[in-house]
Amino acid sequence: MTTRALPWTLPNNADVEALPVGKWWDAISAPTPVADRALELLGRDSGAVIQDDTYGKTYWLIGVGTARSWCMRQVRVLTELADERTLLGVPPASWGAEHRTHWRIPLGPNRYLTDTNHLAPALGQALYDVLGPRPNGRQLCYRCQLPTDEPVIVEVHHSVSGAGRTTYACPSHASTYQRDPVAEAAARRRALEQGRTR
Structure with a gap:
């Protein structure tokens, strides 16, 4: 986990704001049941986490370019692409579980980016625990x-x-x-x- 001031301004207090990934951070998307298990395994090593109950996804903010080579089933790396822009809906800092998109783990100077060296093995184990062994081939x-x-x-x-x-x-x-x-x-x-x- 990185401890420092936020290099970007949080969205207003009115609604979710679409912010570009790859500028201040990249993001990792996982199905919420997998994320639930990964968060258990990560414990205090998790940075800020956004949960989107509309689509059943959970997002970790990570350092730019730290997970581009990842290949895990049902896990997506959201990063800036050469020919298109990717946006992530970021809720206001005050939004909790009463909103469909909210901060599951609140963002703050002491809880910001998640270290991918901790996140990768936790997600790998969570995928195995929740989805079972990975089938071979299509x-x-x-x-x-x-x-x-x-x-x-x-x-x-x-x-x-x-x-x-x-x-x-x-x-x-x-x-x-x-x-x-x-x-x-x-x-x-x-x-x-x-x-x-x-």
């Missing part, structure tokens, strides 16, 4: 039937013969997957009838 999403480079395992079907099936989803459809309780009950009954338990 997989088809069960719902949209499109290939995804960031497949999420939503269910593993075991079989008494040993040949099972894994169901994958793209990040946007992973949260909508619902298991079929009737099929699960029938599979348990078949396993019991054959003298095997799960």
